[in-house]
Amino acid sequence: MTEAERPEGEEPVPDVDVLPGGIRGAVEAILMVADRPVTDEQVAAVLGRPSAEVRGVLVDLQREYDGYTGSGFQSTEPSEPRGFELRNIAGGWRIFSRTHFASVVADFVLDGQTARLSQAALETLAVIAYRQPVSRARVSAIRGVNVDSVVRTLLQRGLVVEQETDPETGAVLYGTTILFLERLGLGSVDELPRIAPHLPGLESLGEYDETTY
Amino acid sequence: MTEAERPEGEEPVPDVDVLPGGIRGAVEAILMVADRPVTDEQVAAVLGRPSAEVRGVLVDLQREYDGYTGSGFQSTEPSEPRGFELRNIAGGWRIFSRTHFASVVADFVLDGQTARLSQAALETLAVIAYRQPVSRARVSAIRGVNVDSVVRTLLQRGLVVEQETDPETGAVLYGTTILFLERLGLGSVDELPRIAPHLPGLESLGEYDETTY
Amino acid sequence: MFAVQLTNFSGPFDLLLNLISRRELDITEIALAQVTDEFIAHIRRIQAAEGEWKLDEASEFLVVAATLLDLKAARLLPSGAVEDEEDIALLEARDLLFARLLQYRAFKEVARHLAQRLEEEDARHPRDVPLEPHLTRLLPELIWKHTPEDFAALAAKVLAPRQEQPSEVGIEHLHAPAVSVRDQAVILQDFLMTRGPLSFRQLTEDAGSRLVLVVRFLALLELFRDGAISFDQAAPLAELLVRWSAEDGQWSAEALTSDVEAGGFEAEGNGDAPDGGPGLRSWGEREAQDD
Numbered sequence A, B: 001m002t003e004a005e006r007p008e009g010e011e012p013v014p015d016v017d018v019l020p021g022g023i024r025g026a027v028e029a030i031l032m033v034a035d036r037p038v039t040d041e042q043v044a045a046v047l048g049r050p051s052a053e054v055r056g057v058l059v060d061l062q063r064e065y066d067g068y069t070g071s072g073f074q075s076t077e078p079s080e081p082r083g084f085e086l087r088n089i090a091g092g093w094r095i096f097s098r099t100h101f102a103s104v105v106a107d108f109v110l111d112g113q114t115a116r117l118s119q120a121a122l123e124t125l126a127v128i129a130y131r132q133p134v135s136r137a138r139v140s141a142i143r144g145v146n147v148d149s150v151v152r153t154l155l156q157r158g159l160v161v162e163q164e165t166d167p168e169t170g171a172v173l174y175g176t177t178i179l180f181l182e183r184l185g186l187g188s189v190d191e192l193p194r195i196a197p198h199l200p201g202l203e204s205l206g207e208y209d210e211t212t213y
Numbered sequence C: 001m002f003a004v005q006l007t008n009f010s011g012p013f014d015l016l017l018n019l020i021s022r023r024e025l026d027i028t029e030i031a032l033a034q035v036t037d038e039f040i041a042h043i044r045r046i047q048a049a050e051g052e053w054k055l056d057e058a059s060e061f062l063v064v065a066a067t068l069l070d071l072k073a074a075r076l077l078p079s080g081a082v083e084d085e086e087d088i089a090l091l092e093a094r095d096l097l098f099a100r101l102l103q104y105r106a107f108k109e110v111a112r113h114l115a116q117r118l119e120e121e122d123a124r125h126p127r128d129v130p131l132e133p134h135l136t137r138l139l140p141e142l143i144w145k146h147t148p149e150d151f152a153a154l155a156a157k158v159l160a161p162r163q164e165q166p167s168e169v170g171i172e173h174l175h176a177p178a179v180s181v182r183d184q185a186v187i188l189q190d191f192l193m194t195r196g197p198l199s200f201r202q203l204t205e206d207a208g209s210r211l212v213l214v215v216r217f218l219a220l221l222e223l224f225r226d227g228a229i230s231f232d233q234a235a236p237l238a239e240l241l242v243r244w245s246a247e248d249g250q251w252s253a254e255a256l257t258s259d260v261e262a263g264g265f266e267a268e269g270n271g272d273a274p275d276g277g278p279g280l281r282s283w284g285e286r287e288a289q290d291d
Helices: A021-032 A040-048 A051-066 A099-106 A119-131 A136-142 A148-156 A179-182 A203-210 B024-032 B038-047 B052-067 B098-109 B117-132 B136-145 B150-154 B176-182 B200-207 C012-023 C030-049 C056-074 C085-121 C148-159 C182-193 C200-204 C210-225 C253-263 C282-289
Strands: A084-087 A092-097 A159-167 A172-176 B084-089 B092-097 B159-167 B172-176 C229-233 C240-244
Touching: A021 A040, A021 A051, A021 A092, A021 B024, A021 B084, A021 B092, A021 B098, A040 A051, A040 A092, A051 A084, A051 B150, A084 B024, A084 C282, A092 A099, A092 B024, A099 B024, A119 A136, A119 A148, A119 A172, A119 B200, A119 C085, A136 A172, A136 C030, A136 C056, A136 C085, A148 B136, A179 C085, A179 C210, B024 B038, B024 B052, B052 B084, B092 B098, B117 B136, B117 B150, B117 B172, B117 C148, B136 B150, B136 B172, B136 C148, B150 B159, C182 C200, C182 C240, C182 C253, C200 C210, C200 C240
Parallel strands: none
Antiparallel strands: A084 A092, A159 A172, B084 B092, B159 B172, C229 C240
């Protein structure tokens, strides 16, 4: 892209092709400073490249880190995987340490891991994930117990968030967060396993919950 | 450190040689996610290997990232440098984005950054100021939401700092900095206006919600 | 006999499922009747062992009891006697509970899956490192206008105890004097006959305690089953109006007593029931007595 073609008012984007490492290096550099999943579009905007090209680079890097291609795109022979992996989750890309080094890494990640969720918290989280946006009253109805303190814990953990207010009842409606997707390694809520096998005809139950409580 | 020198009673060290990626992968995994610079000795202790061997791996990785060797130690031909580099500063190793991508990385990091602290950041800062030293989990409990990313912002801004580690839980405890005091025009934390008299029973909040974590 | 582990106990549905699966019972009317009895026995055992009611269990008990009441009511229908809308409504209530139990079980299974995913993912650590120093220097200069007083006010606001919505049911009523369904039914009859159609809120505004509130609710169910009252609702979620629909003299509280004895909760080991009528209304009485 030449200077003349650029939309007015924007700063010139550096041409990364002339730098050692090129676009691949530039994408890697960005991944190094990201503290949350980065989308193709974010990287594309910073580099002034089409999203599709950036996506191609990210997919290549992912395969390379997994040991399917050599570095520098020259080698085609499978090689050892790197100690880290690039994952596409929660709507973006992020670097993770490789699973099988978990015990080695744990000592260097202070504060990283949080306590396990209780059974009550897991069940409540499941209901919110599948029924979002959903009120506490409705979650209570489905679980048959008061869920106030459990929802508070999930809020503190950042796994759920107050999304909106029900226009009719004024009740706060809860949904899951990006952190929830990250912790579960999911790309989006749609990737949650279907609940139907567990319960045929569940969807038709939706209406009853409110009225029976 | 040799095997014989290892103190008794420590947990068994995983044998990383049998894992895909081997010792090189293990060292990379640590470097990628460590949230502070790591020393040869720390890595050596965790892996149960001599420091000299670990140091050799680190130096090889450094050279490889710089493009002097191919991945997997097989190639000897110079290749493209990676977008990240391994630096040894003051005895500790840390992965940084590669210097010549600084302008690209800066664009990415500064996108959306503002000159003002968000309300969430201010409130979190207030809790840390009045409750220091305090863990993130406790601040989350008080504010009712996850504060991880906000604390990260405050750390970046130099307003709070990791002060110590809770001897019981191992959680990192945060406190305010001299910069924070300068901003408020105070000489010490003791000069913060007292809030307890306006809020009878505030001190009893100490245990508040701790149990939900 | 079954024994429920309290550590696994997380609500009435959980307990019901547990009871049902342990006995490998289908959810049939008869089986549920047995489960009902076992549930009551279970609650009593806890009470005997602990010496007092535990808050959670006592409040869950009310929920389960109300649910089981629905089932009991459905069980009262003679087989093949589904004729009027009332009967159908009762059967629907039973089907609804069945469906809700299935739903609960489905979420329990999904929760197990989530736990497994979380554990697997815990082995991966995201790169989350402090910003590189050269980038920190590029951050826009912070605009800071807060005085120490502003800051203290903010801290006071954030640190103030939040107004929590009640998340616990008080247990005061467990030590309250006995409240009988029959007496409350008579009071409701009086209200409805003299003041015309009323909402539940109006019918309970003088209740005074949660126990009276609950017992009035139960009395309403009994009255409804006896055809003494009817419910009107103008629109979904609109307020429900209760109307006295029995002819004068057609209904009396005496009828309620015998009905309840016939189909209500058969409390086991009922030697402690003073009037020999261990019916529905014995809830309040028992809770008070056992104090």
